[in-house]
Amino acid sequence: MPASLQEVKRRITSTKKTGQITTAMQMVSTAKLNQIQKHTASYQVYAAKIRNVITHLAASHLLDDVEAPETVEKGKVNSLSMLDKRPVKKTGLVVITSDRGLVGSYNSNVIKQTLSLITKNNHSKEDVEIIAIGGTGADFFKKRGYDILYEYRELDDVPTFREVRPIVRAILKMFEAEKFDELFVCYNHFVNSLTSSFRGEQMLPIAAENLGSDQLDATDDSGYNYEYDTEPSEDAILEVILPQYAESLLYGAMLDAKTSEHASSSTAMRSASDNADDIIAKLELQYNRARQSAITTEITEITGAQAALE
Incomplete structure (x- = not known):
């Protein structure tokens, strides 16, 4: 021959x-996509309820004038500090990417849009603190001289709520220590198996304008005012609800990002x-x-x- x-x-x-x-990789990614979509569908019900509660609390002005205690038990996070509004000197960005390649334009889109967000807000490298979830984002921003406050690699293909809690706790401690004064979560939102869109949602501080509650009056459709009777106290209730809201927001973002990652991987392999x-x-x-x-x-x-x- x-x-x-x-x-x-x-x-x-x-x-x-x-x-x-x-072809084998496409089949694996499709299986992971189907698995995480089933998990996400049930979780979204819980996340929507938590968001509604926080939104109604903001609309009824229950979040207003709440002051964080000066002293907190050692080892615990002061949850009420999540309401602390202060002049913005540093902006924190939670950037969620994958740990591996072969996922099409998934990582490049998140990184490109995050850089656009930094430019849009007129921030320099010195004004930004990066919290990287995923190795691709961590490596990219490290090479370009950004300060990486925290990084988490090898996120499960279907993240668990237990996996998120220590990350949220670390973020809240950094916010309380004034490592940054506001925090955005940057990730790819899953639209369908062929499409995803970038989202940059403000996570901290928690305020009515960040929840979209500016469009929600303190009255319902029947004209009644939202009023809450709290037991044992407003502060005690918020100490429980606010961490749950932060956990649900970040966990929902991770689920959404992983769903988009698996869809992008499946499409790229096909x-x-x-x-x-x-x-x-x-x-x-x-x-x-x-x-x-x-x-x-x-x-x-x-x-x-x-x-x-x-």
Whole structure:
């Protein structure tokens, strides 16, 4: 077999093996996507309830004029500090990316839009503190000189609520210690299996304007005012509800981001498999033409030699 035919045959074989790998990876990503979508659907009910409670509390002005205690028991986070509004000297950004590649434009879109958010707010590197969830984002911002306050790698394919709690606790301690004065969560929101959109949601401090409650009056459709009787006290209730809200917001963002990651990976691997099939078809056509040409040449040479002998 001529060297050119051997080379084409080797390329066909290697491309088929690559196609088998990408097809297997697509199946795995699709399975993970289906799994996390089932988990997310049930969690969204809880997250919506928590958000509604906080929104109504803000609309009824229960969050106004709440002061954090000066002393807190050692080892515990002062939850009421989440309401602390202060002049913004530093902005914290929770950037959620993946730990691996082969996820299409997922990581590049999050990073690009996060940089756009930094530019839009007229921030310099010195004004920003990065909290990186995922190795890709952590490595990117490290290489470009940003300060990484906290990083978390190897997030589960279907994150658990238990996994989020220590992250939220660390973030709240940093906010209380005034490492940053406001905090945004930046991630890709899952729209459908082919589409995702960037979101940059403010997480801290918790305020009515950040909850969208400016469009919610302190009255319901029937005209009644929202009023709350609290037991044992407003502060005690908020000490419980505010951490739950922070946990639900960050956990929801992680679930949403992971769903988008699996969808992007599935789409990228399906595209790679389709491209492999196209390349194989072209190579096989090239191989068959070259082989036919070689056979024709051999027949011509044999016929010519036979004619010469006669």
